[in-house]
Amino acid sequence: MKLRWLIVLALVVSARVLAEESTPLPEDPMAGARLFQQKGCVRCHAVGEEESKLGPNLGRIHRRGSLLDVAGAMWNHAPMMHERMAELHIKPPQLTSQEMANLIAFLTAYQYYLTQVGKPGDPDKGREVFAAKNCAKCHSLQSEADFEKIGPSLRGYAKLSPIQIAQAMWNHGPAMAEEFHRLGLGQPKFTNDEMAGLLAYLQRAAAPAGAEPVYVQPGSPNRGRILFEQKGCALCHAIRGVGGLPDVPDLGKRREELVRSVTEVAGFMWNHGVAMWDKMRERQVPAVKFEKNEMADIISYLYFINYFDKPGDPARGITLFARKGCAQCHAVTPGTKSLGPNLSTAAGVGSPIEIIAAMWNHAQAMEPAMRAKGVPWPKFEPGEMTDVIEFIYMVRERPVTTGTGKK
Ligand code: HEC
Ligand code: HEC
Ligand code: HEC
Ligand code: HEC
Structure with a gap:
C-alpha cells in the first residue's frame, strides 16, 4: 500500500521534478579539470592521450547518459578505489556538491566536448x-x-x-x-x-x-x-x-x-x-x-x-531503491528510524547533485555497514542512478507521511 501510494505520488510530481532542477548544470567544466588535480584523481587516472595509471583512463570510457551516470560509475567503483587509496595512504577525497558537479561535468564533457573544443x-x-x-x-x-x-x-x-x-x-x-x-x-x-x-x-x-x-573557450x-x-x-x-x-x-x-x-x-x-x-x-x-x-x-x-537526453524516472527509482538494498538501511518517510540516515529529512541532500555528493562522501562509512548486513555493494547500470536520485529527491520535495491523505 505504501508503495502504491508512492507510485501515485511519483506520477503526480514527476512532470515537475523532471524539469530543470534535476539537471544540474556545471558552473565551469574547466573548474572540474582543476579539481581533478587538486583532489588527487590524477594520481591514479589519466584522461587524455597518456597511458593509463593505476585506475582506468577516464577519457577513453565512452559514456552515454546523464551526468549522474558518471557519478554512478564513481560510486560503483568506490570500494576498489578505497582499497587502492588505502594502499597509497590517500584519504578518500570529500567533495562538496558544487565540486562534484564540476568534476563529473569535466569527465562527462571530456570526450564529447573538451576534446572537440581543443581539436583545432x-x-x-x-x-x-x-x-x-x-x-x-x-x-x-x-x-x-x-x-x-x-x-x-x-x-x-x-x-x-x-x-x-x-x-x-x-x-x-x-x-x-x-x-x-x-x-x-x-x-x-x-x-x-x-x-x-x-x-x-x-x-x-x-x-x-x-x-x-x-583556443576555443569552452x-x-x-x-x-x-x-x-x-x-x-x-x-x-x-x-x-x-x-x-x-x-x-x-x-x-x-x-x-x-x-x-x-x-x-x-x-x-x-x-x-x-x-x-x-x-x-x-x-x-x-x-x-x-x-x-x-x-x-x-x-x-x-x-x-x-x-541529458533521458531524465530520471522516479517510479522506476522506487523499485531500484528497494532492489539495490538502500531501503534496508534508509527510511524515506519522516519520523521513521533506520540504521542509516532517514533520507527524507537528512540535512544536506536537498538536490540531486547534493545526494550524489553525499553518497560519495559517505561511501566509506556505508561499506562496512553493508558488509555487516550482508548487502553486496550496489552497482548501477546507466540510467539507474538518475532514477534512484530522482526518487530520493521527490521524497524530499513532498515529505511522504503515511498518516495523511490516503489512509
Ligand atoms: C588511489 C587510486 C585512485 C584515486 C586517487 C582515484 N581513483 Fe578512481 N578508480 C581507481 C581504480 C583502481 C578504479 C577501477 C576500480 C574497479 O575496477 O572497480 C577506479 C574507477 C573510477 C571510475 C569508474 C571508471 C569506469 O570504469 O567507469 C571513475 C568514474 C573514477 N574512478 C573517478 C575518480 C575520481 C573523480 C577521482 C578523484 C575524486 C578518483 N577516481 C580517484 C583508482 C583511483
Ligand atoms: C556578398 C558579400 C559578402 C560575402 C560573400 C561574405 N561577406 Fe562577410 N561581410 C560582408 C559585409 C558587407 C560585412 C559587413 C557587414 C556589416 O556592416 O555589418 C561582412 C562582415 C563579416 C564579418 C564581420 C567583420 C567585422 O567587422 O567584425 C565576418 C567575420 C565575415 N563577414 C566573414 C565572412 C565569411 C567567413 C564569409 C564566407 C562564408 C563571408 N563573410 C562572406 C560581405 C560579405
Ligand atoms: C524570433 C524567433 C527566434 C529567436 C529569438 C531565436 N531563434 Fe533560433 N530559430 C528560429 C527559427 C524560426 C528557426 C528555424 C530556422 C529554419 O527553419 O531554418 C530557428 C533555428 C535555430 C537553430 C537550429 C535548430 C534546428 O534544429 O533546426 C538553432 C540552434 C537556434 N535557432 C538557436 C538559437 C539561439 C541560441 C537563439 C538565441 C541567441 C535563437 N535561436 C533565437 C527562431 C528564433
Ligand atoms: C547497510 C546499510 C546501508 C545501505 C544498504 C545503504 N546505506 Fe546509505 N548510509 C548508510 C549509513 C550508515 C550512512 C551514514 C554514513 C556516515 O555516517 O558517513 C549512509 C549515508 C547515506 C547518505 C548520506 C546521507 C546524509 O545524511 O548525508 C546517502 C545519500 C545514502 N546513504 C544513500 C544510499 C543509497 C542511495 C543506497 C542504495 C544504493 C544506500 N545508501 C545503501 C547505510 C546504508
Whole structure:
C-alpha cells in the first residue's frame, strides 16, 4: 500500500521534478579539470592521450547518459578505489556538491566536448572553404583596405578564439545576408568541420608567423542558461517542451545536432540564421547579437541540456531503491528510524547533485555497514542512478507521511 501510494505520488510530481532542477548544470567544466588535480584523481587516472595509471583512463570510457551516470560509475567503483587509496595512504577525497558537479561535468564533457573544443580546425581546408563559399568575393585578408571588396578586411582576428570569430560572423550575419541577396549569391551553409577549418584559416591568416593560436573557450553552461533568456532565444525556442513558439524547433531535443563541437554548432546556427533573422523581424525583436564569450556560453548550455537526453524516472527509482538494498538501511518517510540516515529529512541532500555528493562522501562509512548486513555493494547500470536520485529527491520535495491523505 505504501508503495502504491508512492507510485501515485511519483506520477503526480514527476512532470515537475523532471524539469530543470534535476539537471544540474556545471558552473565551469574547466573548474572540474582543476579539481581533478587538486583532489588527487590524477594520481591514479589519466584522461587524455597518456597511458593509463593505476585506475582506468577516464577519457577513453565512452559514456552515454546523464551526468549522474558518471557519478554512478564513481560510486560503483568506490570500494576498489578505497582499497587502492588505502594502499597509497590517500584519504578518500570529500567533495562538496558544487565540486562534484564540476568534476563529473569535466569527465562527462571530456570526450564529447573538451576534446572537440581543443581539436583545432584545419586551416588548409579552411582556405578552400573561404574560396568555395564566396567569402573571398567580398573580403580580403590584407591589412590595407581593398576597395574592390564590399566587406571589411578579415585581418583582425589574431587575438580572438575561433568561436569569437564565428560570433563576429553571426553578429554581421543580417547585413551580410542582404548583400548575398543583392548579389544573387546564396547564403553559404556549412557542414561538419567546414566552419572549424574556416575559423582556423581566418585565425592563421591574421596571426604573425609562429604566434600561439587562441583556443576555443569552452563557455559556461550556467551563464548560457541565463543568456538564453536574456537574449530572447527562449521567446521562440522551447527547451524540452517548455516555453517557445509552436512552429520553432525545440532546442532541448536536438542531441544529434547540438552534442557536437562548439564550432560545428556555430555553423549549425549560422545555417539557420536567415530564417531566424526573418522570424525576429516578423516578431519585431532586434536581431540577436553576442559579445565577449556569449556565443560559446549559449552553445555549451545547448550542449549540456541535450546531453541529458533521458531524465530520471522516479517510479522506476522506487523499485531500484528497494532492489539495490538502500531501503534496508534508509527510511524515506519522516519520523521513521533506520540504521542509516532517514533520507527524507537528512540535512544536506536537498538536490540531486547534493545526494550524489553525499553518497560519495559517505561511501566509506556505508561499506562496512553493508558488509555487516550482508548487502553486496550496489552497482548501477546507466540510467539507474538518475532514477534512484530522482526518487530520493521527490521524497524530499513532498515529505511522504503515511498518516495523511490516503489512509
Ligand atoms: C588511489 C587510486 C585512485 C584515486 C586517487 C582515484 N581513483 Fe578512481 N578508480 C581507481 C581504480 C583502481 C578504479 C577501477 C576500480 C574497479 O575496477 O572497480 C577506479 C574507477 C573510477 C571510475 C569508474 C571508471 C569506469 O570504469 O567507469 C571513475 C568514474 C573514477 N574512478 C573517478 C575518480 C575520481 C573523480 C577521482 C578523484 C575524486 C578518483 N577516481 C580517484 C583508482 C583511483
Ligand atoms: C556578398 C558579400 C559578402 C560575402 C560573400 C561574405 N561577406 Fe562577410 N561581410 C560582408 C559585409 C558587407 C560585412 C559587413 C557587414 C556589416 O556592416 O555589418 C561582412 C562582415 C563579416 C564579418 C564581420 C567583420 C567585422 O567587422 O567584425 C565576418 C567575420 C565575415 N563577414 C566573414 C565572412 C565569411 C567567413 C564569409 C564566407 C562564408 C563571408 N563573410 C562572406 C560581405 C560579405
Ligand atoms: C524570433 C524567433 C527566434 C529567436 C529569438 C531565436 N531563434 Fe533560433 N530559430 C528560429 C527559427 C524560426 C528557426 C528555424 C530556422 C529554419 O527553419 O531554418 C530557428 C533555428 C535555430 C537553430 C537550429 C535548430 C534546428 O534544429 O533546426 C538553432 C540552434 C537556434 N535557432 C538557436 C538559437 C539561439 C541560441 C537563439 C538565441 C541567441 C535563437 N535561436 C533565437 C527562431 C528564433
Ligand atoms: C547497510 C546499510 C546501508 C545501505 C544498504 C545503504 N546505506 Fe546509505 N548510509 C548508510 C549509513 C550508515 C550512512 C551514514 C554514513 C556516515 O555516517 O558517513 C549512509 C549515508 C547515506 C547518505 C548520506 C546521507 C546524509 O545524511 O548525508 C546517502 C545519500 C545514502 N546513504 C544513500 C544510499 C543509497 C542511495 C543506497 C542504495 C544504493 C544506500 N545508501 C545503501 C547505510 C546504508
